[in-house]
Amino acid sequence: MSDCTRDEMMTVAAARQLWDGCVCFVGIGLPSAACNLARLTHAPDIVLIYESGTIGTRPQVLPLSIGDGELAETASCVVPLPEIFSYYLQGGRVDVGFLGAAQIDRYGNLNSTVIGPYGHPATRLPGAGGAPEIAAHARRTYVVLKATPRSFVERLDFRTSAGFLEGGESRERSGARGGGPQSIITDFGLLAPHAETRELDLVALFPGATVEEARAAVGWPLKVSAKVERLDPPTGLELEALRDLHARTREAHSRSVQLPA
């Protein structure tokens, strides 16, 4: 598997954490690739919900935006957006939510709002979108984020979405009903919350990745679980399905659109 990229390893690792029949709230980018890879391999009956209102969608190619027409055309139904957030997400009907961010801290709290102070930001990021309520209500969340000391930080510039807040029981006290982040999928492997402190521990490494690499990439003193799993490399089948999906997507997105008459 020396020819397989870290991006591919992350996508495959994310896909493997999804099970057949699970109801999954999908974000664009790597999560969308992972969810569709799961659907094309071991989880054909996974239910993919995109926040644009498409339920049970089975896109042939990955969407560029959260609301591409492909998602509506291949959905089992399309509902208005307020329904998605109130009846499905807040209603507790979502098993897994995927989240990304610009920053994460040791308790899995996320920042996707600003770098610098809110009133005078050095970098204005896109903002919350659906994330705070996905973080609160999905039965569990998976976070996908590349690790650098700028993204895995001691202290967030802004807390957009709740992970385990200050750790321990603080999430339960907040009123968040979902289970919070269960897995952080990053360049070197996986982090998962400690059962009591809820601090993110290193629990698994990709082939070729090391504990030292993980420690160097994380901006807080990273704790390492007593037992660190060595993840299996992607199988030939997984890689083939993923590369086909990306190739179809590239081809579809490069097709020129006929300007309306």
Next chain:
Amino acid sequence: MRFLTLSEAIAGHVADGACVALEGFTHLIPFAAGHEIIRQRRRNLHLVRMTPDLVYDQLIGMGCASRLTFSWGGNPGVGSLHRLRDAVENAWPGPLELDEHTHAGMAAAYCAGAARLPLGVLRGYIGTDLVAANPRIRSVECPFTGERLAAVPAINPDVTVLHAQRADRKGNVGLVGIVGAQREAALAARALIVTVEEIVDELPPAMNSIVLPHWIVSAVVLCPGGAYPAYAQGYYGRDNAFYQRWDRIARARDSFSDWMDKHVLGTGDHRGFLATLRGAA
């Protein structure tokens, strides 16, 4: 309900300082109407939209807005909205006051607005610094259970502008595909302008699809291609390549202004706008 040209509809319904929602979640974004607001050089608008998208990047960069109510301000799948960022980070071309929410919060605020209730209630904004950043996100106690719930003020735009596939001759409007929060934004508004791909004698059978009945519609404007570079399901696809190109166009103030001068200010209407892009392709 009246059938108007886009220029008449914007001149008649969008005043300087108005609260305006151009809605459409990726699909059916009313780009042509946004461009006409820019051509008519509206100022101090309070813009409302869940996902500002390129159309608000353009309105903000052209100095039309002084306030923005929103929940996610990026170029979907591409990155930043550079003009929005420049306004927030550097107050260019002027300061922009933010009223920032989550998608669930804005959806609740539109639903409340449509129902003419003063507030939307949700189990939301849990553990987020947005509550401290935005004094308009508050909480209420449920009188039955005692639970604290998030509360947001209803959104009632002076005018909501939508793009749809079809209207019939009475002005009933039909939308199919991804419908976002358009129905709620339409019913929450004091006036509603809808641009459409086509005007038909009769809408296709529409059981359970979204229809905005003629008596809530202020003006219907025939405007084929009015959602481009977003898309209209059944008519044309989203120009994803344009969304990617926009990142380079909007990154610098000069290239942005040049593009807007050439393609929007330099054209009389949406037909002219599309013609300049056809020439460039």
